[in-house]
Amino acid sequence: MDMTTVGIADELGPSKILWIRQSRVALEAFVVIDNVACGPAIGGIRMAADVTVGEVARLARAMTLKNAAAGLPHGGGKAGIVGEPSLPAARKEQLIRTFAHAIRELTEYIPGPDMGMNEECMAWIHDEIGRVVGLPRVLGGIPLDEIGATGFGLAVAGEVAASFAGVNLNEARMAVQGFGAVGIHAARFLCQRGVRLVAASDSRGAVFNADGLSVEGLIAHKQGGHPLTDFSGGISMAGDELVGVDCDIWIPAARPDVLNDKNVSRLKARLVLQGANIPATNEAETWMHTMGIVNVPDFIANAGGVICASVEYHGGTQIQAMAVIEERIRANTSEVLEIARRDNCTPREAAVAMARRRVDEAMQYRKY
Ligand code: NAD
Numbered sequence: 001m002d003m004t005t006v007g008i009a010d011e012l013g014p015s016k017i018l019w020i021r022q023s024r025v026a027l028e029a030f031v032v033i034d035n036v037a038c039g040p041a042i043g044g045i046r047m048a049a050d051v052t053v054g055e056v057a058r059l060a061r062a063m064t065l066k067n068a069a070a071g072l073p074h075g076g077g078k079a080g081i082v083g084e085p086s087l088p089a090a091r092k093e094q095l096i097r098t099f100a101h102a103i104r105e106l107t108e109y110i111p112g113p114d115m116g117m118n119e120e121c122m123a124w125i126h127d128e129i130g131r132v133v134g135l136p137r138v139l140g141g142i143p144l145d146e147i148g149a150t151g152f153g154l155a156v157a158g159e160v161a162a163s164f165a166g167v168n169l170n171e172a173r174m175a176v177q178g179f180g181a182v183g184i185h186a187a188r189f190l191c192q193r194g195v196r197l198v199a200a201s202d203s204r205g206a207v208f209n210a211d212g213l214s215v216e217g218l219i220a221h222k223q224g225g226h227p228l229t230d231f232s233g234g235i236s237m238a239g240d241e242l243v244g245v246d247c248d249i250w251i252p253a254a255r256p257d258v259l260n261d262k263n264v265s266r267l268k269a270r271l272v273l274q275g276a277n278i279p280a281t282n283e284a285e286t287w288m289h290t291m292g293i294v295n296v297p298d299f300i301a302n303a304g305g306v307i308c309a310s311v312e313y314h315g316g317t318q319i320q321a322m323a324v325i326e327e328r329i330r331a332n333t334s335e336v337l338e339i340a341r342r343d344n345c346t347p348r349e350a351a352v353a354m355a356r357r358r359v360d361e362a363m364q365y366r367k368y
Contacts, residue, residue, distance in 0.1 A: 008061055012359060013076075017053065020102045027098045033077040034060035036108050037362035038068055041077030042133060042309060044114025045099070045121075047092075051080035059114075062277065063306070065355040066299035068362070070328050072310045077109045085116030096121050100128035107131065112309050119143065133309035142318045144308040151185020152322060153304025153329045154273050157296045158190055158249060160333040164341070165248075165271040165294035170194035173212075173247040175269070177201050177239075178254025179228060182275040182302065184219055186251050191215045199237075199245040202228050203254075206242045209234035243267055252279035259284040267293065274298040289346045297348040299355070300332050 008014075013034035020029040030053045033041050043063040046056065056078045064076025081099055083092070103109060113122055113134040119141060125132040126139055135141030144150065162169050172195045176183040179200045187197050196212040204227040207213065213234050221231050229236035243250070243259065244266035252258050253275035259267070264284040272288060272295040274280065279298065280288070288295045304325045311321040332354075339350035 008057055012061070012064060012356070014057055014060060016106075016108070017057075018103070018106060019053070020099065022098050022102065025094055025098050027095050027102075028082040029080060029099050029102070030056055031077065031079040031103060031106060031109055032057045032060040033106075033108055034075065035064040035359060035363075036075035036077075037359055037366050038075050039073040040108050040110055041075040042067060042072070042110045042112060042306060042313070043076055043078040044112045044134075045079040045081060045117050046114040047081045047083055047085045047116030049082065049084050051082055053080070056080040059277075062299060064359060065352060066303050066306055067310075068358040069299055069332055069351060069355040070303045070307050070310075071358075072307065074110070074310060075108075078114070079103075079109070079111055081116075083116075092121070093124055096124050097128055100125040104129045110313060112306075133313045135312065140312070140315075142308055142312045142316075142321050144305050144321075145181040147308075147318060147322075148181075148185025148188065149308035149321060149325060150182045150275065150302050150304040151187070152189050153307070153325045154182070154186040154251065154253075154275050154301050155189030155193060156326050156329045157301040157333045158186075158195070158271070158273050159193060160330055161271055161273065161294050161296050161337060162249075164337045167248045167271050172196070172249055173198040174249040174251060175199040175242055175245045175247045176251045176253060177242050177258060178252065178276065179218070179222055180253065183251065183253035184222070186253060186273070186275055187215050188219070190249070195249060198247050199234075199242055200228055201239045201242045201254075203239070205229035205239050206237045207231045207234040208237055208245060210246070249273060252276045255279070257281050259288075261287070264288065270294065272296070274301050277302070285346050285348055289340075294337065295347055296333055296337070297351050300329070300336055300347075300351050303329060303332075 016033040018031040060078040067074045119136040122134045199208040207228045249271045250269035256278045259280035261283040308321040336351045340347045
């Protein structure tokens with residue numbers, strides 16, 4: 001394998017790539033450790049039939065920057081297991097336990113959940129090697145999706161960014177794309193700060209009400225297994241219309257690249273809080289910057305989940321996790337938006353420079 005397979009390779013990393021093949025159980029998996037200057041790498045395991053080492057390497061780099069920006073004593077890494085997440089439970093357990101056994105001595109990597117993984121999978125890894133985050137509560141875990149760690153962090157980022165965008169939260173209207181673990185809690189916590197939810201979408205379509213949707217009502221409806229478009233408290237519309245909804249805050253919390261050069265000019269919001277990873281293309285981020293739309297990049301705004309995982313790993317409690325999320329995301333959002341304003345650069349450029357400075361400084365203290 002040459003480094004072009006991986007897509008990125010520079011002075012930061014990757015520092016180690018482990019390719020695991022176990023023919024007896026037909027396991028194929030990879031771990032990419034990007035950089036461990038700040039400490040052992042924390043990053044999720046993605047289980048998908050089409051996961052590649054290049055994708056895992058890009059996600060590992062994102063974790064290096066996210067963990068450094070959040071001031072965690074952890075570097076960045078990520079893993080991929082090739083397989084359908086919907087495999088029969090016994091087969092999935094066999095693959096995950098075999099994967100865990102294969103990484104038992106790779107102590108620079110602390111695995112966590114990503115797409116296709118849940119707390120139960122983390123419990124199997126815990127049983128094999130004891131080194132994991134995202135555990136069930138009975139094993140000392142802090143269930144980050146249940147408590148809404150990432151959505152809470154987005155709301156904190158929103159509070160700070162509102163003043164940069166000239167948005168008054170008490171009069172603001174928000175639209176949330178992707179009413180799942182991140183989107184639901186972002187809406188809930190922002191609603192507690194006075195923001196009105198006027199539109200939300202899931203993979204099947206969107207629902208809109210200019211006077212405001214009931215957040216609790218919509219959560220109950222969604223958790224009842226119904227599509228948002230059937231919600232009686234609003235009118236349904238096509239999912240791709242969400243981007244042009246008249247609102248002040250727009251929250252992508254679903255898929256990558258949903259704001260791009262073809263649709264970003266339809267955006268009416270003055271503030272974008274990136275809940276999803278890489279939800280906007282470079283062109284879209286540059287356009288937002290040019291138009292004066294304040295855009296808080298993913299690895300600053302959505303760091304609540306990994307901060308929670310890190311607090312869990314170090315034996316902290318749920319209350320401590322929420323306090324650290326609040327403190328770190330408040331400080332980072334403010335710093336990044338101040339630098340972007342001062343240097344007239346995009347918030348992402350400011351955030352990457354800030355995170356890289358922290359990794360570079362940590363690298364000075366390392367012998368190897
Ligand atoms: P989730 O599966 O709980 O929710 C995703 C939601 O998006 C679902 O409601 C789904 O129906 C909807 N969706 C899918 N495709 C859509 C589309 N094209 N248009 C509109 N909605 C669509 O996932 P999640 O955990 O909330 O993660 C959402 C995003 O946030 C992902 O990009 C994830 O990587 C990122 N993220 C999650 C966390 C976390 O703590 N869960 C932390 C950081 C980043």
